[in-house]
Amino acid sequence: MMEDKKLLSIYFTAGYPALDDTVKIIQDLEKNGVDMIEIGLPFSDPLADGPTIQKSSTAALKNGMTTEILFEQLKDIRKSVSIPLIIMGYFNPMLQYGVEAFCKKCQEIGIDGLIIPDLPVDVYHEEYQAIFEKYGLINVFLITPRLRKNVFGLSIAFRTDSSIWSVRPVLPGLNSVLVMSNKTIFNALLHFRSRTLKLLASVSVIPKRSIKPPRAPKVLLSVRPLLNI
Amino acid sequence: MKSYHANEKGYYGEFGGAFIPEMLYPNCEELRQNYIRIMEEPSFKKEFDQLLKDYVGRPTPLYFAKRLSKKYGTKIYLKREDLCHTGAHKVNNTIGQILMAKKLGKNRIIAETGAGQHGVATATVCALMGIDCVVYMGEIDIARQAPNVARMKMLGAEVRPALSGSRTLKDATNEAIRDWINNPVDTHYIIGSVVGPHPYPDMVARFQSVISEEIKWQLKEKEGRENPDYVVACVGGGSNAAGAYYHYLNTPEVGIIAVEAAGKGVNSGESAATSALGKVGIIHGSKTLLMQTQDGQITEPYSISAGLDYPGVGPMHAHLFKSGRGEFISITDDEAMTAGLEISQLEGIIPAIETSHAFAIFNHKKFKEDDVIVINLSGRGDKDLQTYIDYFKL
Ligand SMILES: Cc1ncc(COP(=O)(O)O)c(C=O)c1O
Numbered sequence: 001m002m003e004d005k006k007l008l009s010i011y012f013t014a015g016y017p018a019l020d021d022t023v024k025i026i027q028d029l030e031k032n033g034v035d036m037i038e039i040g041l042p043f044s045d046p047l048a049d050g051p052t053i054q055k056s057s058t059a060a061l062k063n064g065m066t067t068e069i070l071f072e073q074l075k076d077i078r079k080s081v082s083i084p085l086i087i088m089g090y091f092n093p094m095l096q097y098g099v100e101a102f103c104k105k106c107q108e109i110g111i112d113g114l115i116i117p118d119l120p121v122d123v124y125h126e127e128y129q130a131i132f133e134k135y136g137l138i139n140v141f142l143i144t145p146r147l148r149k150n151v152f153g154l155s156i157a158f159r160t161d162s163s164i165w166s167v168r169p170v171l172p173g174l175n176s177v178l179v180m181s182n183k184t185i186f187n188a189l190l191h192f193r194s195r196t197l198k199l200l201a202s203v204s205v206i207p208k209r210s211i212k213p214p215r216a217p218k219v220l221l222s223v224r225p226l227l228n229i
Numbered sequence: 230m231k232s233y234h235a236n237e238k239g240y241y242g243e244f245g246g247a248f249i250p251e252m253l254y255p256n257c258e259e260l261r262q263n264y265i266r267i268m269e270e271p272s273f274k275k276e277f278d279q280l281l282k283d284y285v286g287r288p289t290p291l292y293f294a295k296r297l298s299k300k301y302g303t304k305i306y307l308k309r310e311d312l313c314h315t316g317a318h319k320v321n322n323t324i325g326q327i328l329m330a331k332k333l334g335k336n337r338i339i340a341e342t343g344a345g346q347h348g349v350a351t352a353t354v355c356a357l358m359g360i361d362c363v364v365y366m367g368e369i370d371i372a373r374q375a376p377n378v379a380r381m382k383m384l385g386a387e388v389r390p391a392l393s394g395s396r397t398l399k400d401a402t403n404e405a406i407r408d409w410i411n412n413p414v415d416t417h418y419i420i421g422s423v424v425g426p427h428p429y430p431d432m433v434a435r436f437q438s439v440i441s442e443e444i445k446w447q448l449k450e451k452e453g454r455e456n457p458d459y460v461v462a463c464v465g466g467g468s469n470a471a472g473a474y475y476h477y478l479n480t481p482e483v484g485i486i487a488v489e490a491a492g493k494g495v496n497s498g499e500s501a502a503t504s505a506l507g508k509v510g511i512i513h514g515s516k517t518l519l520m521q522t523q524d525g526q527i528t529e530p531y532s533i534s535a536g537l538d539y540p541g542v543g544p545m546h547a548h549l550f551k552s553g554r555g556e557f558i559s560i561t562d563d564e565a566m567t568a569g570l571e572i573s574q575l576e577g578i579i580p581a582i583e584t585s586h587a588f589a590i591f592n593h594k595k596f597k598e599d600d601v602i603v604i605n606l607s608g609r610g611d612k613d614l615q616t617y618i619d620y621f622k623l
Pocket of ligand 1: 317319344347423463466468470536581583608609
């Protein structure tokens with residue numbers, strides 16, 4: 001059942017190159033065999049991203065992209081697209097929209113999860129996890145070459161009943177990890193330590209909630225220009 | 230008793246914390262676990278105090294401004310941070326952080342700068358210690374602040390233009406953070422104000438706290454009491470203010486006055502008055518008050534003084550504002566420039582334009598005759614001469 005097929009996840013910035021390209025890009029990506037899409041909600045100061053995403057984000061904002069407009073564009077996306085959709089954005093726009101309102105909207109649209117690089121694990125756990133869960137959204141964390149040990153400890157503590165991406169064979173009890181990185185970090189990860197290597201080698205992603213089996217990714221390696229190293 | 234200091238998680242009330250990507254976690258964690266311990270080590274203290282004394286020129290005088298006091302009918306003292314080496318309070322922090330970096334075994338320093346004051350202060354301590362230094366500066370600021378760019382280069386630093394976004398201070402900060410993400414092991418990031426993720430606001434405030442530590446004994450000598458009625462400081466990110474308030478934060482009888490830049494007017498659309506215009510949000514890893522669009526995009530502030538031209542404010546100050554502990558006054562470009570000219574001619578001191586804002590409060594707030602007011606004179610005006618020249622057609 002856990003076949004080791006590599007899946008392709010693609011990131012793009014919503015509102016770029018043109019404001020209304022969002023839906024077409026998503027549909028084209030799915031048509032061309034992409035397994036999962038990260039829809040980038042542009043932010044003025046994307047400090048976990050490199051110059052490429054900074055540029056596309058600046059351009060998208062200039063084009064007039066807003067949280068409201070993105071949700072409007074995505075309103076009917078589930079009529080034509082069935083692969084997992086993740087919104088990747090920074091915490092401040094979400095905070096201003098209202099975290100609960102944001103999550104609710106995501107659920108209505110059929111968004112599967114969120115990647116918010118500047119929402120740290122502990123804050124998520126203490127303040128927002130309940131909201132994410134209420135709306136069936138997965139929260140995706142980043143793994144880095146200098147992975148902190150206790151991320152896993154923490155993960156085990158609070159993700160067991162809520163999660164999405166399952167890494168069961170490697171770390172018992174931990175069942176939500178998504179590995180995302182650019183090539184350099186990815187390579188560093190491979191060489192990093194045997195534990196990580198093992199983790200990567202046997203990442204098997206098993207859907208739990210919103211992602212139905214037909215579009216469930218098996219092995220997920222999200223490659224995006226996280227940083228220009 | 231109510232405390233206005235950071236708690237162990239770096240929160241000042243609801244503000245602060247560390248909203249950072251996982252990639253930065255190890256860097257901040259290393260600092261967080263060590264900064265207080267290192268600062269309290271006798272060998273660290275000794276070297277820090279020695280450098281502040283022999284290299285920076287501390288203690289800086291607390292000067293009774295006789296003519297200014299007479300004009301406004303109250304007792305005004307000036308804390309002369311403008312007499313620090315490199316011309317502003319910024320160096321108190323860079324001395325502290327370079328020693329911290331050495332203790333942590335770092336051999337490369339990065340920093341962000343707007344006007345260039347913090348960049349110069351960082352380049353200076355790197356030269357002093359023989360450590361490589363890269364300063365990120367917005368492309369637009371590089372053009373505006375040519376003399377400070379030259380100073381940094383002369384001190385041996387590399388000045389890297391921030392080409393993204395609006396190409397000013399906030400973008401320089403983004404670039405510095407990206408550099409740190411990419412060089413997590415050997416590099417220390419010297420942030421220039423009480424902003425950024427925990428533990429920076431608290432660490433920088435502690436390094437700057439030497440200002441109020443000195444004010445206490447100096448005022449005791451001059452007035453027979455440690456506590457003034459008011460401490461006044463301009464607030465960009467808030468480091469000179471944090472230093473001037475530090476030992477008075479939990480002393481309610483000392484009034485705290487924070488002066489922000491209103492630019493062309495708080496409601497002109499060209500302002501940097503964060504307390505008036507900001508909403509709670511996240512900037513550079515800290516939850517604080519920040520100027521932003523309704524949609525949560527960070528906006529570009531404006532002030533004639535580059536050092537106050539930051540869309541956020543340190544979490545300590547957000548808390549002082551929200552809790553009512555601090556009184557916030559915004560001062561326009563014109564008011565600041567007029568006050569800068571006035572203090573030059575009344576006291577023979579040409580202040581930095583940032584500081585000039587603090588001198589403009591007297592038209593906004595009346596003081597009693599026997600009130601004792603300490604204004605933190607955060608920097609000297611040499612760097613701003615061209616702006617003064619253009620403004621007054623000197
Ligand atoms: C003389 C002077 N005062 C004040 C500031 C504002 O910074 P902060 O609010 O951190 O003291 C600057 C910043 O460049 C400065 O150079």
